[in-house]
Amino acid sequence: MSTEGNYYVPEQSKLPIVTATGMGILAFGAASWVIEGGSPTIFLVGLLIMALVMYKWWSIVIDENMRGLANDQLKKSYVLGMLWFIFSEVMFFAAFFGALFYVRVFANSWLGGEAAVGIFDDTPTDAAAANNEILWPGYQAEWPVMVTPDQAANGDAAMFKGPEQNMNFPGWSNLLSWLPLWNTIVLMTSSVTVHIAHTALKNDNRKKFNTWLGITVALGIFFLFLQAEEYIHAYQHMGLTLETGIYGTTFFLLTGFHGAHVTLGTCMLLVQWIRGLKGHFSHEDQFGFEASSWYWHFVDVVWVGLFLFVYVLA
């Protein structure tokens, strides 16, 4: 990379083509793996290539920045890139939240032969009633769906059987053993600690920065641990799995993708922490850390939505 006049003119790079190759192998491998009798080998090869090339790519970007090659204009491009990437992530979650709302507001009521919401149709239409009576007799709309339409109509012969228990608020007496609440507290706290770290860095207080960022990473890992505990509990003791109808489906997919993003966010912050220990960043130039912290706040906000619409408001 070099700058000519006011403009930055890039050199050729081998990184993109290797990344694209890795991505192609990864996608092909993932598809052949999920098909019955498939093996994960190709997928893992793709994953390895991706991991190596991403490490290399970011190392180069960090190195360029440390050597002062990245000018202000390029830095602003990175800021814009990160912001719009987070926006695309918001839209990815929007699809899953949209599915949850649609199922809760419309599909579930219609399957139960009821009207959905007032402004759309007050009275159950004949179609909805017939849908219930003919296709899913006995199904009663409720959320969480504990007895699936299949189960209501076909009993033990059903393919989809509902869960034994759900994740809803277990009552005030059990408040302290309700994991989602702890998860919320942990993640909210981590948003504060990452902000403290940010402020410390801006004030050039490196020690405080390292400490609070370290705490944030620890909280992220603790959140993931709690989430794993919750999943194990769901599978082993609550009869709540991916196969238990739409409640399990939306629960695991929404919390699961959130968990995947927390994992990514934790990795990002971990890298920034290690960089901090190595003495990277200055009080005015810290974009790698800033971008990671934006991402961290984003996964936090998603969690608030999850906590409300998946756990609390039933």
Place this chain on the structure above:
Amino acid sequence: MAHGPATLADGWVKYASRWLFTTNHKDIGTLYLWFSFAMFILGGSFAMIIRAELFQPGMQLIKPEFFNQMTTMHGLVMVFGAIMPAFVGLANWLIPMMIGAPDMALPRMNNLSFWILPFAFAILVATLFMEGGGPNFGWTFYAPLSTTYAPDTVNYFIFGVHIMGASSIMGSINIIATVMNMRAPGMTYMKMPMFVWTWLITAFLLVAVMPVLAGAVTMMLMDINFGTSFFDAAGGGDPVLFQHIFWFFGHPEVYIIILPAFGVVSQIIPTFSRKPLFGYSSMVYATASIAFMSFIVWAHHMFTVGMPIAGELYFMYATMLIAVPTGVKVFNWITTMYKGSLTFETPMLFSIAFVILFTFGGFTGLMLSIAAADIQYHDTYFVVAHFHYVMVAGAVFSGTAAVYYWLPKWCGKMYDETMGKVQFWIAFIGFNITFMPQHFLGLAGMPRRYADYGLQFADWNMVSSIGAFMYGAAQILFLFNVVRTITHGKPVDKPEVWEGAEGLEWTVPTPAPYHTFEKPPQVK
């Protein structure tokens, strides 16, 4: 960095590595354009197979299962492989030149966005040769056809769409960052050429909806392989949910395809009318309104699925509203031509055909937007005719116009005007012979996506197939003309290739140097 790009004379290795490792917006634009043309020919040959089979009633050439794969792959390859990359290629070539930038904002990511595509489409096309065959559920891949009843190869389709989406998102983020951050001093937003404006808005749409498509295919993947029930009513889900999510992506997607086409036409018509674009700011606002409205009209694709009547009415009226900003655009193009000193070079011919035929397709769209009437038209050839008028006579005509218009700037040589005009007339006539009769077929009740049809549809189907072969032949002529221009074209050396052309790209030498602006140009 002053050295030029490697040519064949530098040896094969250097030449190949130029394209593989490039970070140059012009090289990447060229790669996108050639790739999209290759996909256009591939998707076109699928269409030729479809039209050959439909030449006469009865099954002659292929089996119905293969016919289904052909309709599906034709749609997927044309939308995601041909039209979208073609406009990304134009964006790569033109946006930096038009706003006075040295290159795209994130050049390495730019190269990555391109090179994902060959892998994605290799995966997709490879399914045709696998056990169970390729995707056979239509390009809209409605559940449960694409889940419960899909061949195993649907998993390749899903992951192919995933990486293709990643490519689109990165490409769009790059365009947004370029337009927001790399404009030359003095190039304010309201001075940007319309092509740049339409692409900025398109990129925004892409970043907003490609992740939703990723969500939709992810839900399919889970339903197929991991026992979830998003799209299965037995578990409490709903197949209609798939259609809602798909069209929340799909409707903005059709504007993603057409908005850059609007941009191209808004560049070409003023040049050959020798008048500035009429109503520039209203063009910008109309584009933004169309983009906004694209998010709130999706269920007009689903009028027959069984929605509450209030929903049907809302989506009907909201859809009709889009005719207003679209009308503004058509009005502005026509007013730009009004009392202009018009000449009819090939790009202008394609652009005028675009305005006429796109408007025609818009009107059939209005007919389809009437919920009550749509129950008759739904899933008939009328719909096929409608969207080919906007996709082919809209997007593809404008893409062709763009190539003729900027080709001299790109390679420094002039195309053969006579051959261009001949190609235009073959394409124009062939296109109308293909798709006009499909309106009649649809109104008479012929359903789309069927491998066979009743005898009453035989005549117009034969006409339509003849037109399709004619239109296909026009593309071979197009390819020939472009290649011949590059190899034997008459050199052009003045910066302003066209007499009335405005914009920064016409101020730099022809052909445009490998690095256009090494210092920011001044914009008045």
